[in-house]
Structures are given as C-alpha cells and as structure tokens.
Amino acid sequence: MSDSPLENLIDHFKQYLPLEEEEILALKSRITERKIKRRQFLLQEGDVCKYFSYVQSGCFKMYSVDEKGFEHNLAFASEDDWISDIGSLHKEIPSKLYIEAIEPAVVLQISKGDLWYLYTNFPKFDRNFRVIIEDKFIALQERLLQTFSSTALERYESFIKQYPQLANRLPSTQIASYLGVTPEFLSRIKNESLRK
Template sequence: MQYSSLISYLNSFVTLAPEEASELEKRVTHRAIKRRQYILSDGEVCRHYNFIVEGCFKMYKVDGHGKEHNLHFATENQWITDIASFHAETPSQLYIEAMEPSIIFQINKEDLIYFYERSIKFNRIFRVMIEDEFVQLQHRLLQTISSPAEERYLEFMRRYPDLFNRISSVQIASYLGVTPEFLSTIRKKLANT
C-alpha cells in the first residue's frame, strides 16, 4: 500500500513517531475507486474522512431541477469529506464522486477520535486542516458574492492549476456558477488580452 503519501502529508504538519505512523496504517482503510463511483451520496451519513492518494474527486449538490452545483474538487494529497454530515452523523445533501480511477485512504470517526484522544499531534493536524479549509471556503464565498465571473475564473485557475486537463468545462462552469457558454466567453476574452 502507498501509506507513504499519507504519512508524508501528516508529517508536513507535525512529525509522527514511528509507532504513531504504524498505528495509523492499521486504522485506515485502503480503497480503489472506479471513475464515476460515489464514496458518498445524498441521504447517506458521511462515515469517513477520505485522503486521496491518486485520482480526482468532486463534491456537489443536485438541486430540485436536477442541476449539479460543484462545491469542491480534490486531487492527490488532499482530503474530501462532508464535514457537517461526518461530525453531526446526519444525512448528507451532497455527493462525492470520483472523476477518474482513484485510490484513497479512509478513516472513520471512531478511529479519528481514537487518535484525537491518544495524540495531541492528530488533534493539531486535523484542527489546522479544517481551519485551512474554512479559510478557503470563506474566501470562496466572499468571491462568489462580490467578484465578477472573470475574477472567480482566474482564482479557480490559481487554486486548481492541475485540474484543467482533468475536468470538463461544464464542471468548471458549475463550480463558478456560470453557464458553459459564459465560461467560453470568459476564456476567449482572456486569451485575447
């Protein structure tokens, strides 16, 4: 298994002792995920934090008209989960779907609490991770309500530079809250400047 990427990621926050890394390896689940396979669906309770070893995922909501609204993309060495559903143990309103064949590690709530209670390092790592995601979410919300679509597109390019060859324009447009046609107009305008 490719535990090294997960251990390296965690060590970027606080270095784990060998016994902590060994215990983590015993408590995470390794999964291979097919393209278009869901690791969470609307109505399910989110039971895992998901660390991406290989692949790309999207988290989205489908509205009453069947329209998809992308909230988040995650690729290698990133986490993806519905934090609200996970912590409150309530049904999710979101989907998390693999956009390409992927490999993930999953940790459930019981095991995460085990680490929180036994190691201040895990408390610190996950607190900082969630704080960083909250800052990103706050930034995105402010952009959505106060920035024109062109600026949101440029910010998307900055935040997700490796995604352009991995996801469709339709997915990007959904994330930005614009139509694919309007995204095409933005791209043409930027190409001509």
C-alpha cells in the first residue's frame, strides 16, 4: 500500500522480531537510499567499509583480486539481502574486498555509527542482526564444506538448485569465479552434464 522506500526492509524484519513504530522511526532517520549504476562500487580494496547495505533491487558481487589479477567471488547479493565487509566495518581496517554492482541497483545503507546507535538503544536490532548473521554463517559453512567434499560439477549443480534466479541472471564467468573454477572448465562441465 505505502510506497515508503523502507517498505521492503520493514517487511524483511518481519521474518525475525518485527519492528515497532519507534524502531521504524529510528531506523528510517538513519538510513540512506542510494541508486547504484552497473559496475559502480560500494567498496574498493584499501578503503574502510563504511556501511551495512540492504539490497532493495539489483545485484552485487563481493570479491577479492589475487596477485595474478584474478577475481574470486565470495558472495552475491540480490533483492532482500544484505552486503558488507563486516570485518572491515567492525574493526575499521582497510578492506581486501570489492563490492560491485552487476546490475543497476538501489540500496538502503546504515553507517557503522548509526548501526551502533540502533544496537545500543533498541536491543531488537542486536537480536535481528544476530539471526541474520547466523544464517549467513550457516550458509558459508555449508559452502566451505562443499568446496572440500564435492567436485566442481556437483558444486555447479547445487548452485543452480539453490539460486535458480541468479543462475539465469549472471554471466557464466561470474558463476565460475564463485564456484572456484576457471570459466573454461565450467564450460566443459556444463557440456558434459548435458551429454548425460
């Protein structure tokens, strides 16, 4: 009904402990909406990460670049997801990561200071972000496990199952980088999996 720019974010919190009116107001006054173009960066290596960003629309990748110049995708974030280099944000140290828009996007950003304010004054945010992070931790652990115990083909197939929307939206190059293989090898894998 309302077309408040926070509508999606407020709904997002309903999965956890839903926000009361005063929490919504406190949140609202501390959030900045930003439109981001394709290929624009939310974060670049060497900078300190300043924001926790909620993705309202569009899609991002977070990656590092190794000494040889190759990119390694750590995470994608699309609608209704969060993205940030938490380590850099918390410890205020330069990041080793990039966060870049793969598609034009709209994000809602909270600065570290404002996030701390919310944590201190409204314990519900501690709770909600604890659960959000726990879910991310669980997913990351599952992924690390897969990296150790599955072949590239198995990892590809389970990526497709888990993120069917992303599988169509993203170029194969990006998926290969997320799976930890070269685009050439991913191409071979896809071919073999068809011939079965």
